[in-house]
Amino acid sequence: MERVIRECYTDAILDEAMRRYGISKDQIRSLNAFESFIYEFEHGDGEQAFILRIAHSSRRSEALILGEVDWINYLAEGGVPAARAIVSERGKLVEAIEDGHGGHFLVTAFVKANGQPPWKVWSPGLYETYGEVIGRMHTLAKDYVPAQPALRRPEWDDALFEFPERYLPAFESLAKRKYGELCRQVNQLPKDRDAYGMIHQDAHGSNFFVDTAGRITLFDFDECAYSWFINEVAIVLFYVVQDAQDWPAFTRAFMGHFLRGYVRACPLDSVLLKEIPAFLKMREIELYAVLHRDFDVGNIDNEWCARFMQGRKASIEQDRPFIDFDFDSLAGLVLE
Structure with a gap:
């Protein structure tokens, strides 16, 4: 991950992302990642886990990420086993959060894949x-x-x-x-x-x-x-x-x-x-x-x-x- 992206990221960004997806602090944990900030979270009874990805607009525009999730959900609907994207509390597939420096963090959530590497x-x-x-x-x-x-x-x-x-x-x-x-x-x-x-x-x-x-x-x-x-x-x-x-x-x-x-x-x-x-x-x-x-x-x-x-x-x-x-x-x- 580029250093400038790490420096822009704050707890306040994560808190806002959690708010938009209805996630409480006891439902989320950080995962290791290479290019984005990645978390695992649960909703409701906890039977299904989800992934929250927070990426920066300097890497991918909102349109590019929307294109990515359009492709993923097309594959899932066609029977390819792909972890589909889900919508936020506001019904959006991508949530944009200002980073305070003229850019945005772009938040997307996905169903977590079952199994192991x-x-x-x-x-x-x-x-x-x-x-x-x-x-x-x-x-x-x-x-x-x-x-x-x-x-x-x-x-x-x-x-x-x-x-x-x-x-x-x-x-x-x-x-x-x-x-x-x-x-x-x-x-x-x-x-x-x-x-x-x-x-x-x-x-x-x-x-x-x-x-x-x-x-x-x-x-x-x-x-x-x-x-x-x-x-x-x-x-x-x-x-x-x-x-x-x-x-x-x-x-x-x-x-x-x-x-x-x-x-x-x-x-x-x-x-x-x-x-x-x-x-x-x-x-x-x-x-x-x-x-x-x-x-x-x-x-x-x-x-x-x-x-x-x-x-x-x-x-x-x-x-x-x-x-x-x-x-x-x-x-x-x-x-x-």
Whole structure:
């Protein structure tokens, strides 16, 4: 989270957000978060938990957040397991609270997903379920039209997502140039309805829960945008491979199950599999940039982030594949 946002946030902002959603002090608790202030709260008998998210207008406009919740609720209504947004006491999906410095904190509430993160329950069957949920989302994306034109979410290359240009220091000019080359490369790909549409764009294991029956519920659609569906597949792989010992071997095993579930819900042109390395490298550079924003990169106190940054500069500058794997070899899974 950017320092200026943390400095604007006060207890009075939280109190006002709680008032607008009818939450008492004994019904709410803070959760760890990366880009926003996140809380869990209860209403009534406490049988259903909810999530309160407080974001700043310097990151997302009210229209963008309304576009996000329009997309989430469209998915939920279409049968995709997504944690739907709920209205405030005044019947609003987004509540704006002045921050006292010319900006606003934008408050949204969601039904809390059931279950737990997937880290301790990963299995081949869950990989397949994961793929099917992502595939169902992409199938619905093909027919999605925002409730109002003003609620249309941005394209993948909108200035909102230009993390390398915005956050990398001047001496990282080579990384910036390589990112620009990748963007120009992927921008030549087809953008027909079967290849391109709204995606979650951050559907990793910290953004969904799994219940005891193995059912997945997606949440945190803050990054959702129009992009290629194969980009979403690459982003999924980018994060899930991180804890594996043998990345190529894990990629073959994971993708075998994930794609089997995916194509059950959404067709995938096998020609696009060869584009996964470019999208993996783009996400690598994007995360590299975000960590430059959030940390002193010479002294990172987060174990996962510190591990990711080890050798990362050289990997990017020397064009090393993020995963050394022949993605064309997966074509048979898509064509089954």
